[in-house]
Amino acid sequence: MLKYKPMAQVSIQPKRCNDPGCRGKHAAAERVALAALLCRERGVQLTKLRQQILELLWQSEQPTGAYELMEALRHLESRNVTPPTVYRSLSFLISQGLAIKIESWNAYVPCVHPERGHDHFLFLCSACRSSVEVEDQRLSGVISQAAGSMEFRPQRRVIEVEGICKRCVSAGSI
């Protein structure tokens, strides 16, 4: 069961990150504050509901399913919450680049770097069910080039590599 702790409300200074090699090591509260900032800049609303869902995603150790988020919300709000509520907020977060759907798992993760418009790929560990978001310029290059040679106009990329992460290989969980 996904747990929720309300995040600090004040004095969080959102910072844009420029390190392409960072492995997403950011404080959740800071990233949520950044999301709020970006939404303000863009003139879109990070409503309470949307922020709650974003925080739940950040607080989860692992990619989270929509129905799991729904359960968590039910406890948060002490009322019934239905699928459209969750899916609409997820759509919003995804459209704003604040969350990502992992297509091969039907699960959702917060996007670590919404402030960059980059292509990312996801490494998914099937042993510990963790995901890591990675930015790669060369990947974008290869895809753009292949698309160009076919005169294909790309709009959305899904790049997911499932396997065993370093930790789990060491732990012998192969």
Add this chain to the structure above:
Amino acid sequence: MLKYKPMAQVSIQPKRCNDPGCRGKHAAAERVALAALLCRERGVQLTKLRQQILELLWQSEQPTGAYELMEALRHLESRNVTPPTVYRSLSFLISQGLAIKIESWNAYVPCVHPERGHDHFLFLCSACRSSVEVEDQRLSGVISQAAGSMEFRPQRRVIEVEGICKRCVSAGSI
């Protein structure tokens, strides 16, 4: 509704294809014959059911959903066919590299080059719902390299680029 025509039973000479730039221009019957050959070589059974599903995939213009395949089978066999029947056969075909699941569409396509163990990516046109399977050495390289630098052991790759294909761009279906 997906149509089915039984494929020629005789005199099909399956051929392995070595053209990395081929865009999957192969006769369906020849590809099914090749699948049968590969299964024989591997000591696994391409049963009637499995072959029917593979043929349906080849005969479909577009990626096909499991329930659509189920409907088509019902008409073929004039009896009820249930989801597990279809999903089990799809699992088999996928495990043998004879079919591919398109994760972002929950749909299935035949794999054009089961005889090669390559990484492929898929270009998906959201206008005409077509898919094209492409092999790319550089892509595999970029992913392997990124994985290596994280000491991640990749097992399965999902690479799907959705957008608008050449035909649909020309046709102005943007």
Add this chain to the structure above:
DNA sequence: ATGGCGTTTGCAATGTTATAACGTTCTCAA
């Protein structure tokens, strides 16, 4: 051919993920 054994399929039920349709409430600007 026959019996044994692993593989494949049939079938009913159920689980999981996602959206449609429609009405209400909220927000913000004129």
Add this chain to the structure above:
DNA sequence: TTGAGAACGTTATAACATTGCAAACGCCAT
């Protein structure tokens, strides 16, 4: 303050996929 668009609530249903168990099939050693 009121009107228009955005966001949300609610009911229902669509779409996709799996579990569990039993029957049939295929293969092969006897």
